[in-house]
Amino acid sequence: MTTRAPNPEPLRLITGETVGGDPAREFWLLVGVLAVLFLFSTLGAMFLWWRRTVTTDAGDFAFRALARRLGIARQDRSVIRRLAQLRGSAPVALLVSPSALRDAIEACRHNKEANLDRDSLDRLMHSLATG
Amino acid sequence: MRQKSAVMMPESLEHRVALIRSLPIRPRRAAIDTALAAASDPEEIERLAIELLELSVxxxxxxxxxxxxxRGAYRRQLDADIALSLLCSHWGSLSPAARLHTLGVANGRWTGVIRDLVQHEHTNARLAxxxxxxxxxxxxxxxxxGELLEDEEASIHRAAGVTLLSLVALELELDPATLAPDLGPIDQQCLIPDAEVQPRQALLSVLRSAITRYGEHQQRSIALACLLLIAHDSHAHxxxxxxxxxxxxxxxxxxLRWSRAPITRVCALRLLGHDALSDAAVNRLSRAHDLADHDLTLRQGHLTLNPTRHAHLGKIEVRARSTTLAPDADGTERLRIxxxxxxxxxxxxxLSALSxxxxxxxxxxxxAFDTDELATRALLDPLLGDDDELTRLMASRGANARTTTDFCFDACEPIARGAMTRFSFHAAAQDPTTPTHRRQMDTLSKLVRSPHASVRRMAREDLTRLDPWASDSSQTSLIARRRMADEPEAFLVDLRHVLMSGSALTRIRAIGIARRLGITDQIESLLLSLVTQSHGPNVDERVVASSVSALGSLCTPNARQTVRMVLRHPDPRARANAVEAMSKQERLAGLTDEDNSLRSTLTELRGDSHQRVRANAVHxxxxxxxxKGGAALYTPSASSALIAMLRDERAPHRVSGLWVAERSAVTHGSxxxxxxxxxxxxxxxxxxxxRAHGLIHRIEVRxxxxxxxLTVTADNSRASAGQP
Known part of the structure; x- marks a missing residue:
């Protein structure tokens, strides 16, 4: 029975010079780290922006989110915002409540200072009527 | 895009709610909150309230x-509290069911809700x-x-005052109608709180603070609320x-002085004893504005019996005015009061509108009031004919004494009994010759036939009390005996008056009383005249019979002669009594009937056709x-007469014979x-x-x-003689 001696570390001569790696590899490593940091900071910033938006103007956020999900055209959104402004309520309220929107349109028809396009109102009314 | 927009609008509320649910919590809450504020359709409001209610849990x-x-859970709880506050801020537009659920969710979480609502920028939220x-x-x-009483908005501090007043009304279980016009209808309570603090204590605390700040808010409803509590709760003084x-x-x-709410008049009645409020209370009580004002206060009439209140109410004068109307057809003048x-x-x-x-x-x-005669008539006379029995009863108590007799005949027993009690109280024994006495006697003689047992009993007692000749009771005899002892002259005058002018029944009773008192000698002449005038048209045979019986205790020649005269009276009762009286006179006089005149008279009468005369004669x-002739002459004669009666073919004669046999010294074996x-x-x-069976039994017992x-007597005599 024979025993093998453990594999010893390779012998190196101490000369005082640093041991050098592959420069290209180190560069790409650095780029990768920076890219990850950038990505995370961007995502964090987006999250903070989103959160601030949700927190500070929850109503507007809800309006935009609902309008988007309901597929409301840009010009219709502005009509709804104008109606809400005239009525003194939040725009999202008109999106959520059909009766509020109907009342707002009726009130706007009788308000000469509304400066709203009649076609837009008719279109909204038509869409209500078909419902 | 336009086409796409047109497709959006018909989407139902449910679809939109589903879209909202996908939003983060804050936008979702904001969307529902603003929609609740803007929506006008009740169904939409209900649906949105449920959605917000879900967030509030x-x-x-x-x-x-x-x-x-x-930390996440606490944040969600915070979000739920905010949602609850938002839901509560829409209280005014919520349905009753939604309100009930809201209160259920909010129970135990009031601190946050109160903090958010008290300083809410919107009026509706504070009103909520x-x-x-x-x-x-x-x-x-x-x-x-209570803090909202000093709100800048007038509608808010007014609502706060009315709320506290309504809470007091609910706590005291008062009808809101009695607080009109100071308070309208009160919303029914949705939830009975499981409160640690007693509602009344909390109300007292808030109102104590609110009334001390009265100068700042000047809410009349707070003063009224305090007044209600003071009047109804001794702890609120x-x-x-x-x-x-x-x-x-x-x-x-x-x-207290100026409120037209009917309940303030009741408060005034209750607060008459309060030092600082009594004069205002008197002022309020001296005025009644409408039917509710009258009705509510009148119901509390029992409170007027309190001496302090009674004294204050006496300051209020009630005076009536009378106007003479045109005379009737018969010339009678009428008064309008x-x-x-x-x-x-x-x-x-x-009256017809009052309860x-x-x-x-x-x-x-x-x-209780200082009411003059005219006003009393105007107020009470209409009540005397009221359909309600208790009203008549109460009115009859305060009515004029002249109407008391009428109420003795009322169909309602309590009324008749009450009137009878008053009648008895006022009726006094008077000279029988006066009209008042006659009226009293007439009334009482009718009342003894009253349908009410209690009235009949009282009338009989009164008759006895007022007229000793009115009944045969032992009480009557006692009263007569006392009168005879106290005022014999007056009593004899009354007695003679009754014998001369009384009815047959009264005369008979008077004769009976005279016999019991042993004063027949005082009225001998009257008795004689009653007997001697017995053939007149107005003399009752019963009076003659009673008079003859009374004469039996007198041994004067006139009495004896008169009694013998009645032996030939056509009325058998008079003849029978005359036989008894004659026998009694002989015994009292100690006469021995030496000339056998009495015996011959009795022997003659033993064959009378009437059993009573015959029995008395035999007896x-x-x-x-x-x-004088000896026993042989006596015994067979009387005994044979009795045996003849017992053998008589007429049953009443046999019965009378048994009566005589019982009273004779009949022994067993005879x-x-x-x-x-x-x-x-x-x-x-x-x-x-x-009757014969009974007699035999009694003879045996005797x-x-x-x-x-006899045995006891013999033993005693032997014992006294020393014999064994």
Whole structure:
């Protein structure tokens, strides 16, 4: 029975010079780290922006989110915002409540200072009527 | 894009709610909150309220959860509290069902809701606090409502005052109609709170604070609320200062004096004893504005019996005016009595509209106020004919004494009994010759036939008390005996008056009383005249019979002669009594009938056709002493007469014979007893048989008693003689 001696570390001569790696590899490593940091900071910033938006103007956020999900055209959104402004309520309220929107349109028809396009109102009314 | 937009609008509310649910919590809450504020359709409001209610439910926190999980749970609880506050701020537009659910969710979480609502920028949100306090009755909400009394918005501090007043009304279970016009209808409570603090204590605390700040908010409803509590709760007296110049006291006095709410008049009645409020209370009580004002206060008539209140009410004068109307067809003048405007008591025109409970109390109020004769008539006379029995009863108590007799005949027993009691109280024994006495006697003689047992009994007692000749009772004899002892002259005058002019029954009773008192000698002449005038048309035979009996105790020649004269009277009762009286006179005079005149008269009468005369004659014969001729002459004659009676074919004569046999010294084994035994066994009449049986039994008992007595006497005599 024979025993093998453990594999010893390779012998190196101490000369005082640093041991050098592959420069290209180190560069790409650095780029990768920076890219990850950038990505995370961007995502964090987006999250903070989103959160601030949700927190500070929850109503507007809800309006935009609902309008988007309901597929409301840009010009219709502005009509709804104008109606809400005239009525003194939040725009999202008109999106959520059909009766509020109907009342707002009726009130706007009788308000000469509304400066709203009649076609837009008719279109909204038509869409209500078909419902 | 336009086409796409047009497709969007028909989407249902449910679809939009589903879209909202996908939003983060804050936008979702904001969307529902603003939509609730803007929506006008009740169904939409209901649906959105449910959605917000769902957000208001607090999630639980696991005790073993980690710190991050706990923090998240606490954040969700905070979001739920905000949602609850938002939901509560829409209280005014919520349906009753949604309100009930809201109160259910909010129970125990009021601190956050109150903090958010008290300083909410929107008026409706602050008003919601008042609505919730009223609907829930939650004591935790009273304090913030009290704070709203100093709100800048007029509608808010007015609502806060009305809310507290409504809470007091609910706490005291008062009808809101009695607080009109100061308070409208109150929303029904939705939830009975499981409060740690007693609602009344919380109300007292808030109102104590509110009334001290009266100068700042000047809410009349707060003063009225305090007044209600002071009047109905003895613990609330601290709400009113005894200093008249205090602002709060001034407010209370002002409300008490000038409020037209009917309940304030009741408060005035209750607060008559309060030092600082009594004069305002008197002022309020001296005016009544409408039917409700009258009705509510009149119902509390029992409170007027309190001496302090009674003294204060006596300051209020009620004066009526009379106007002479045109005379009737028969020339009778009529008076119209009118009460002044806003009179504290209602006149006849209000009566039909008043409740029975109010009408019943009017007599108490009449007695409490300083009411003149005319006003009393105007107020009470219409009540005397009221359909309600208790009203008549109360009115009859306060009515004029002249109408008392009428009420003795009322169909309602309590009324008749009450009137009878008053009648008895006022009726006094008077000279029988006076018209008053005659009226009393007439009334009483009718009342003894009253359908009510209690009235009949009282009438009989009164008759006895007022007229000793009116009945045969032992009480009558006692009264007569006392009168004879106290005032013999007056009593004899009365007695003679009755014998001369009384009815037949009264005369008979008077004769009976005279016999019992042993004063027949005082009225001998009257008795003689009654007997001698016995053939007149107006003389009753019963009076003659009674008079003859009374004469039996007199041995004067006139009496004896008169009695003998009556022996030939056509009335058998008079003849029978005359036989008795004659026998008695002979005994009293100690006459021995030496000339056998009495015996011959009695012997003649033993064959009378009437059994009573015959029995008396036989009985008297048997009681006579032995005649001069010896026993042989006496005994067969009387005994044979008695045996002849017992053998008579007429049953009444046989019965009378038994009566005589019982009173004679009949002994067992004698010939008479054998006749009685044969009657007991064989008489065809059942009544005779029964009487005969009874007589035999009594004879046996009597003989046993006699033999026992004889034995005892013999033993005693032997014992006294020393024999064994």
């Amino acid at each position: 607090r999630p639980g926190v696991k005790t073993k959860a980690g710190p991050w999980a706990r 606090l008042c609505g919730m306090a009223l609907a829930s009755g939650e004591p935790a909400l009273y304090e913030p409502v 601290a709400l009113a200062s005894n200093r008249v110049d205090h602002a709060a006291t001034q407010a209370l006095r002002g409300v 009118t009460l002044p405007k806003e009179c504290p008591l209602p006149d006849g025109s209000w 029975p409970q109010a009408r019943r109390q009017i007599p108490r109020w009449v007695a 008297a014969l048997m009681a006579l002493p032995e005649p 010939a008479l007893v054998s006749h009685v035994q044969s009657l007991a066994e064989m008489d065809p009449d059942r009544g005779v048989r029964n 003989q046993r008693l006699q033999s026992t007595k």
